[in-house]
Amino acid sequence: MSSQERILIIFIRLLQGNKLSKIDLMEEFHKNGSTIQRDIAIIDELLHKLNSSLPASKFSPFKNLGELDRSHRGYYQLTDFSQSSYMDDYELFMIFKVLFASRGFHENELKTIYYKLFANVSNQYTMDRLLSNERFYYEGVPKQDLYPTIKLLLNAMLNQQKVEFSYTKNGETKIFKRVPMDIYFSDLYFFMISAKHTTKDDTDFDALNKFRINNMTHITILNEHESVEYANRFQxxxxxxxxxxxxxxxxxxxxxxxxxxxxxxxxxxxxxxxxxxxxxxxxxxxxxxxxxxxxxxxxxxxxxxxxxxxxxxxxxxxxxxxxxxxxxxxxxxxxxxxxxxx
Structure with missing residues (x-):
C-alpha cells in the first residue's frame, strides 16, 4: 500500500466520524509513530487549505470540515464536522418517534426508511428494544407506497407542468388537471397542493385544490406548463x-x-x-x-x-x-x- 492510499484511508475514516487511535493505525499499517504523525500532519494541512478556500457566506452549500480534535492524547477525530454532519442515537430516536407517530407511510415504505436510518445507529440493540413495540404495531394509512407518486409530482412541480389524474372523494371519482404547487403533510396525509393557502377549501368538488396523494390514481404528466405568480404561491x-x-x-x-x-x-x-x-x-x-x-x-x-x-x-x-x-x-x-x- 502506498503512502497516498494510506493517507486517503485515514482521511475517509475521519470524514465518516470515526475516532482514530494512533496505536491502532500503527498496528494496522505496520508503520512507526512518526510515520502516522506525518500522515496526520498532511491531513491537517489539507483541512486548513480546504476550509480557507470555502466561501464566507453562511448559505454556502460547502461544509467547513473543522480542525482535527487532539484533546485526547493519541487519538484523532473531526469532532466539529462529525457533530454537524452525523446524527447521534438520541437524534435518531427522536426522528423514529415522529415517523411512527405520523402514520403517513405504507408499512413497506416505513420499513425502508427505518432500516436506512437504523444503519446509522451506534447501539442498535438498545435502539431496537426501545422501538420494537411501535415498530411491531405500526399501521400506516396509505394502502400502497407513496414514494413513486410523490417523486412524479415533485418533478412536475419543479418543471411547472400540469398533471392529469383521477381522484375519489366521498365515493365520487372525477378527472382533474392541476399544476402541483407543493407537497404538504398534515394529520396522517400527504397532500398535493395546487392553489394558494387562502383559497376556498372543500366547498366544491370540481374546484378542489388540495388532494390526498393516497387517493390519486392514473397520474400523467402533461406537456402543459403554467407558471405561478409569487404572490399566489402556497405557503x-x-x-x-x-x-x-x-x-x-x-x-x-x-x-x-x-x-x-x-x-x-x-x-x-x-x-x-x-x-x-x-x-x-x-x-x-x-x-x-x-x-x-x-x-x-x-x-x-x-x-x-x-x-x-x-x-x-x-x-x-x-x-x-x-x-x-x-x-x-x-x-x-x-x-x-x-x-x-x-
Missing amino acids: GGVLRNQTALPFFGEPITLVIDFFYEPAYVLDRFPNSVIKRVNSDGSHRIEIPANNGYGVKMWLLEQGAHVKVISPKYIQNYLIDNMKKTLSYYDISINEEKPNLSQ
Missing part, C-alpha cells in the same frame, strides 16, 4: 401556524376564552397571545388563525373548554353544530327568554 409554513388541521382559509383574528390549560392553545397556534386572565379563571386568548374548516373542527373538539368571543360567525357556527349534535340524541334546545320574575 405551508403560514398555513401550519394558522390552523390545527389541513384546511385552507382566509386569515382572521380568533378571540376565545379558554377554560383549560392555555398551553394547549399556545402550542397549537404558535402566534397566539394571552390577553388577560378572566375573573372565572379562563384565559382570553387572541389567535392569528384562518376561517377554514380545520379551525372550526378544532374548536368543536374543545367542547366546554372554549367560548368563542369573535368573529361572531364562527361563534354561530359552533352553536348551530352543537344544537345539531344534541338533536342526534333527541335533545332540543328551546331558546326561551329567562323568567325574571322568579
